[in-house]
Amino acid sequence: MKEKSKPRAELTKKNTINLALWTGAWLVTMAISSFGSLFLWEGNSLLSGLAILLNFLVGIGMILANIKHLKGLDELQRKIQLEAMGIALGLAVVAGLAYSSLDQTNLISYNAEISHLVILIGITYFAGVLIGTSRYR
């Protein structure tokens, strides 16, 4: 049976669960702020503003949870995360601006949406972590 590295493994597990909970909460508040004004409180600016504020504050909590998660990792795990984030950020800037240019010059028939960029960042980051993990295995 596989043994567990108690202090490091437990800390990482705890921080990962904490980050997942904050990310889940952020997604829920994002959905509430996006769809609430359409389906729950049509046209109520005060409720829309409060929902956006809540989403922003939970987002700050998620960022702090991510920092805590990174600080709890060991040096190799942190290196893998850093490389994945660097690639994701670089691609986001390059692809994001190229995508925006395509929209501005009307080379694409639809509007460049920020959500497409977020999906690209997510996929790139996830792939970066997987490749990094397999590289140091």
Add this chain to the structure above:
Amino acid sequence: MKNKIKILRAEHELTQQQLAEKVDVSRQTINAIEKGKFDPSLPLAFKISKLFNMSIEEIFQNE
């Protein structure tokens, strides 16, 4: 960077997991160091050398 961690670990009858726990890193990190895929930081190299009661130069050699 080459190192003698695998040999020292065997001499001290330690698994990768046990060594990882003693120097507070993950087992994957010990495995990557042993295979020469990852060079440890100076603090981690000091921790490992202290654990085996050797100098850093005796454990790690520049290729």
